[in-house]
Amino acid sequence: MSDLLVMASAPDAGIAIVAAVTTGLLAETRARHDFSPSVTAAVGRLMTGAVLLGAGLKEGERFSLRVTGDGPIGSLTAEAWLVAPGRLGARGYARNPHADVPLTPAGKFDVAGAIGAGTLHVTKSHESGQPYAGVVPLHSGEIAEDLASYLVNSEQIPSVVALGVLADRGGVKASGGILAQVLPGADERAVAILEERALEMPPITRAVAEGATARDLLDALAGDFDLRTYHEIDVTPACLCTRAKVEVALLGLGAEELDELIRERPVTEATCEFCKTAYDFDASQMRELIARLSGGG
Numbered sequence: 268m269s270d271l272l273v274m275a276s277a278p279d280a281g282i283a284i285v286a287a288v289t290t291g292l293l294a295e296t297r298a299r300h301d302f303s304p305s306v307t308a309a310v311g312r313l314m315t316g317a318v319l320l321g322a323g324l325k326e327g328e329r330f331s332l333r334v335t336g337d338g339p340i341g342s343l344t345a346e347a348w349l350v351a352p353g354r355l356g357a358r359g360y361a362r363n364p365h366a367d368v369p370l371t372p373a374g375k376f377d378v379a380g381a382i383g384a385g386t387l388h389v390t391k392s393h394e395s396g397q398p399y400a401g402v403v404p405l406h407s408g409e410i411a412e413d414l415a416s417y418l419v420n421s422e423q424i425p426s427v428v429a430l431g432v433l434a435d436r437g438g439v440k441a442s443g444g445i446l447a448q449v450l451p452g453a454d455e456r457a458v459a460i461l462e463e464r465a466l467e468m469p470p471i472t473r474a475v476a477e478g479a480t481a482r483d484l485l486d487a488l489a490g491d492f493d494l495r496t497y498h499e500i501d502v503t504p505a506c507l508c509t510r511a512k513v514e515v516a517l518l519g520l521g522a523e524e525l526d527e528l529i530r531e532r533p534v535t536e537a538t539c540e541f542c543k544t545a546y547d548f549d550a551s552q553m554r555e556l557i558a559r560l561s562g563g564g
Contacts (some may be wrong), residue, residue, distance in 0.1 A: 270502035272355060273481040274322050277492040281453025282461065284494070285322045285444045286485035288475055288503060289315045289357075293432065294439040296359055297545045303367035304434055306340060310374035311347040311432035312357040312410035315444040318502055319428075320414070321347030321355055321496045322446075322543070327394035329507075336408065338383025339366035346541075356505025376432070379408030387413050389421075411444070425449040427461045427488075431471035441475035445488050452471075464490050486563040506542035513537045513546045514556060522560045529553050 272287040293311040296302075302310060313332055321330040329348040336342070341362035350356035368381045382555070385405050392398035406416035411430040418426040430444040447461045468474075468487050475484075480498070517525065517537065528535045535548045 271324055271481045272318060272500045272502050273485050273497060274500075275485060275489070275494040275497045276450075277489065277494050280492050281450040282447055282457050282492060283450060284445065284447045284485050284489055285319050286443070286481045286488070287315060287318050288443040288479075288484070289318060289477060289482045290442045292318075292357055292438055292502055292504050293434075293442040297434070297439055300360060300364045302361065303365050304377060304436060305367045305378070305381045306343075306361045306364055307434045307439060308432040309334075309378045309381055309410065310343050310345065310359045310361050311434070311439070312378065312430040312444070313343055314347075315427075315430050315442060316410060316428070316446075317345040317347040317359070318355060318357050319444055319446040321357075322500065324349050324355070329392045329554060330384070331390040331392065332414075333386075333388040333390075334382055334385060334405065334410070334413075335388070336383035336385030336405065337379050338385075338408075339363060339368060340381045340383075341366070342385075342533075343382075346507075348505075350503065350505050354501045354503060356503055358504065358506050360540050370485045371489050373501075378410060382408040384408070387417055389417060401493050414446075425458045427458065427465050429465050429468075429471055429488075431475070433472035433476055434480045441472045443471050443479075443481070443484060445471065445484050448486060460534055461488065461492075463503055468518050502520050506539060506544060508539040508544055513539075517548070517553075517556055518560060522557045525553055525557050525560075526549075 270291045274285040276283040297307045306478050317332045329347045335343045343361040347357045347361035368377050371377045388402050390400045401421045406413045411428040415426050415428040418424045427447040433441040529550050538545045
């Protein structure tokens with residue numbers, strides 16, 4: 268079954284809920300990077316968070332989340348954007364993909380320990396115009412709590428966020444999440460009710476591993492709220508890298524550094540941090556880039 272995001276609203280209560288299953292997305296990302304279990308959990312939560320927050324994106328917009336910390340992982344990044352109508356693309360990576368820490372005494376991933384103290388960077392960019400960017404200290408390092416804290420403190424949107432990843436060294440078993448937000452003018456009790464229901468729900472990872480769909484997760488959190496206008500969006504692994512973008516990055520190094528690369532190696536290889544696609548440039552192609560810098564091409 269393909270990954271799916273489902274969103275709905277309860278106008279009478281003044282809430283909107285988004286839920287997603289991202290098991291396939293995380294499994295492919297993990298395979299590309301050979302993540303350790305701890306990194307798989309951290310990147311999976313962050314990618315799912317980006318997918319949930321990207322539910323309302325329009326064409327040409329991109330939602331980016333980056334966490335930087337003093338723990339073994341170092342930093343991790345996730346992005347989501349519309350690759351086509353009704354299809355959301357997402358990607359993610361970690362600076363130190365093989366970093367790992369022991370499980371907590373409760374037998375859960377210690378994502379906070381793997382990330383450490385640090386900051387959450389949130390960026391919403393457009394094809395034209397200045398991007399919106401915000402930076403806040405990490406609240407807990409567990410990702411879900413950090414996103415909820417960011418939404419309420421930086422955007423004044425009371426929210427409930429739940430994210431989960433079930434994985435081991437053999438692969439990804441389940442990944443998914445829920446985001447519920449209170450709309451302007453909502454019943455003040457809505458957030459408290461949602462928080463109570465989130466605590467009463469079985470763990471997301473267990474539900475997804477047992478076959479729960481994104482709509483099942485959404486309905487479980489909604490409870491007695493009268494949800495309407497269900498909308499579904501496919502979620503798929505994707506990347507934005509192209510050879511042309513790599514050329515622009517190389518041009519940014521300047522003629523002297525490009526010339527040094529030619530002297531050091533017969534082929535210069537540039538690898539996308541997200542999808543691990545390698546772009547090769549031989550000496551003649553590198554000289555063409557230098558010529559472009561000097562106005563000769």
